[in-house]
Amino acid sequence: MPFFIKNQVSDIKPILTMKPTNTKDPEYYHKVVDCQYACPAHTPVPEYIRLIAAERFTEAYMVNWESNVFPGVLGRTCDRPCEPACRRVRVEEEPVAICRLKRVAADNKGDVKQHMPQGPLPSNGKKIALIGGGPASLTVARDLAPLGYEIHLFDEQKAGGGMMRSQIPSFRLPEEVLNEEVNFILDLGIHTQFLTYVKSLKDVLEGGYDAVFVGTGAPKGRDLPKLPGRKEADKNIHIGIEWLAGVAFEHTKSIAQKVIVLGGGNTAMDCCRTSRRLGGKEVKVVVRSPFDEMKASPWEKEDALHEDINIIDNHVPLSFEVKDGKLIGMKFQKVKPVYDENGKRQLLPTEEDDVFIEADEVLIAIGQENSFPWIERNIGLEFDQWGMPVVDETTFQSTNPKVFFGGDSAFGPKNVITAVAHGHHAAVSIHLFCEGLDVYDRPSPYTNLVSQKMGIHEWSYDSSVAIDQRYIVPQAKKSQTLKDRKKEVELGFDIATAYKETQRCLNCDAQTVFTEDRCIECDACMDVCPTSCITFTVNAEEPELRQNLLVPAENLTQDLLVSKELKTGRVMVKDEDVCLHCGLCAERCPTSAWDMQKFLYNTTKANQMITPLPLIEK
Amino acid sequence: MSYLKPLFRHPKLPKNKLGYTQKEYEGSLSTLCAGCGHDSISAAIVQACFEMSVEPHKVAKISGIGCSSKTPTYFLGNSHGFNSVHGRMPSVATGASMANKDMVYFGVSGDGDSASIGMGQFVHVIRRNLNMVYIVMNNGCYGLTKGQDSATADQGSRSKAGSVNPFQAIDLASLAIELGATFVAQSFSGDKQQLVPLIKAAMHHKGFAFLNVISPCVTFNNNPGSTKSYDYVREHIEATSTLDFVPEMPEIKTNYEKGKSTRVAMHDGTLIQLNKLATDWNPEDRVSVANALQHARTKNEILTGLLYVNTEWKDLHGTLSTCSTPLNKLKEAELCPGTEALKEINAGYR
């Protein structure tokens, strides 16, 4: 480490140095709020977690609704990209149970409808068509309806929600929860045409709409058409997502006792768990990849195992075995994963014998595809070599300027929260387009930075750091849930446990804001910081500076906050990586050169609702 | 206000030879004013003890009264401690050392505690060359009692309220050298680069090691016109040398400029490697040190770094020829050798 007596600093100061961090860039502090940054819709997570801690469930719900549109649905089913990103995993093992806290807000909310836009909404004279009624289209509807657009939504199903209704099983997402949140949107005066399959985009375009949004998802399940026996056993082989839709709409009410589910993703998990509820006794998931590398979320696998489902990994399907015209099982080849030096995996056959597994029915859950048979290829809408529409990643506009895409139909199957995020972006573009503005000239996100100081060394957020380990969400008894496919498995946190879980949140939006003019370089902040984030040192280029810190900053995904040069010639460098947002640096600073300031970030939305919301009486 | 430090630490915190991280050397969260220099000195002691892999239970911290004397609560929370009476830390330290010579003793005091009420004790503990590290956290005022000028406040220094100190300052480092202290260093709380190796060297010195550390009182003595403020000290600091404390006899790798490099071997085989910045100064020659200090004073400079070291003189245990086993480890058999032995001793006096 460099020596820093006044006259010596200049002698050893390297010529190339890091520039002072531009904290005016909205993305700098946004990135510090790891969960929010990782959330495709950038939900202000710590903001609603604090509201839950204060039992202000209605406001917590509204903070969510504003960003992610389906808090009740997502609080149960979200893929939770926020959780692996949670700062907590960098100082201990488990992230905050962000997703399950969201559900607490939804379960305990009061009258939220009064805080939503109220109809009848004055018309702006423009008309939009939404094709498909999944989360992407519904988000576009929610963002554009308050602006006065007349919105027509078409879906071939009998109700809105898309795959949230047809695919996600009721034991994970009760229908009432979905209905309530879909209706919040439809009640904004959306013109719905259910049970209507759109056969021609050209016809729609000729219908006098100012813009069209395509949110038709990735509705085609992959098959194994070439596998021997596929045709002969067709009666007892089903495409997973079609079968799940059949169950959801009550066309399918039972399944045989011995079931094989092919595939290792979440669809496979939903298929096997649904099978258990419809009469499947020996349900086996057979997957090519090793167990640890299956696509399904760890918690989905856990739940499946808990329901006595056998997961057989490293098995590649060879054939459907048919006897007397009836499916009796499947043959598999055993493989083992081999990795090359780049970590790329290959599944190589072991020399063992092929394996026969008995089955009366097989569900194929090996992936989904997009399919656009209803879009004409001569309407100025280009498709790429894989049959996917050419869609701009920022604007979600297709090569036909009137047509926008979002959700699974834009870039292939993802998840609900991604569909919502796409919906917000597409709605902004549609609004700009309809206003005759440049769709690339997008308004900046709404940000706000406010000191949390409440007198000397008091903060308006709870800055203490709880060491509690993640609390577990209780589940209903297996004996009950397996009997009734609609019985929700997870029970949700009770309020007392939820409170304890909220305290695990590190309030990463309480930013450490540094004002160099005030710093007298007493080192107090550096000495007190429990996680050694702060170092006063001679500036250098980033790789060198990272090494020169009290503890080298080796997590390159996390930024350094670098000050302007201080009086002694040094700079203050803060590694954002494991900051606990405990506020001790600011408490021990004699001159308030550090301050804890709450950073609010709201992505650009067409309706630009203003948050924070006004306080609501409980 | 936070009164507890979060328990999480950086997951990549380095470990020392004992397998401990710095956390095992920390104390409770300081209740001193935010920005107090004393806290930086505490942090330097933590760092030095961590890096030296000192076993925490083999350290005792003894202090008097004052903000400075409160600091032992804020470092080495796993070590022994005794917060004694104003100015009386040396007596307690002497007693403790007599009972158990095998411990590292940190005496922590302030300028008020040492240069006023405790002056008599300070002088005598130097005279006895007690094996201890004696740190004065020197802020030129009585911080704890709201910032009155202390005996180390410089003549002409202006207090926060505007009054000018009419009295001459007691220069503790010069005094210690005059009295024959065997290790004397001066430093600044805001310069851990210098302070940490000094503390390490002091811990390895067998005898009385005195560290006078200028430590700004942010609340009562950090105003313009004060000579103990962060700004003033940074403007007027002059280091005698840059130094490294070398725990084991190394091969000589660095080539210092001829005549500028000095090494001092300590009793236990450790080394202090000095790269001299000041000329006409030899850390093993008392006269040259006294001169250097006088010169600096006339130029309004604060001379920091290792000033003087003498490894020849015996410490108190050596002078008194105490037995090699610590007194508190002697058993009844050794302490009461029996009537026959007593008779023999008595016979010796006849």
Ligand SMILES: Cc1cc2nc3c(=O)[nH]c(=O)nc-3n(C[C@H](O)[C@H](O)[C@H](O)COP(=O)(O)OP(=O)(O)OC[C@H]3O[C@@H](n4cnc5c(N)ncnc54)[C@H](O)[C@@H]3O)c2cc1C
């Ligand atoms: C089994 C399964 C489980 C899943 N579980 C989860 C989960 O737990 N969490 C999660 O986040 N995501 C989950 N997903 C993914 C998630 O459901 C989708 O990513 C998401 O619903 C995509 O939303 P979307 O708006 O793009 O379209 P979709 O939800 O797919 O909705 C598209 C709608 O368009 C309709 N449609 C299609 N073509 C036409 C047409 N030509 N005319 C009229 N209507 C049409 C369809 O009927 C459908 O209703 C799951 C998916 C599956 C298959």
Ligand SMILES: Cc1ncc(C[n+]2csc(CCOP(=O)(O)OP(=O)(O)O)c2C)c(N)n1
């Ligand atoms: C016997 C006695 N006399 C006076 C006091 C009042 N008193 C408490 S602290 C202090 C001065 C402390 O000054 P210093 O040692 O410089 O410590 P600082 O607070 O500046 O670090 C005095 C006079 C006392 N506690 N006990």
Ligand code: SF4
């Ligand atoms: S808030 Fe300040 S003291 Fe606390 S961990 Fe972050 S940088 Fe360190």
Ligand code: SF4
């Ligand atoms: S505590 Fe404040 S004044 Fe002291 S070094 Fe840190 S930022 Fe600067």
Ligand code: SF4
């Ligand atoms: S009064 Fe002065 S010496 Fe005491 S804690 Fe405050 S700053 Fe430190």
Ligand SMILES: [Mg+2]
């Ligand atoms: Mg004092």
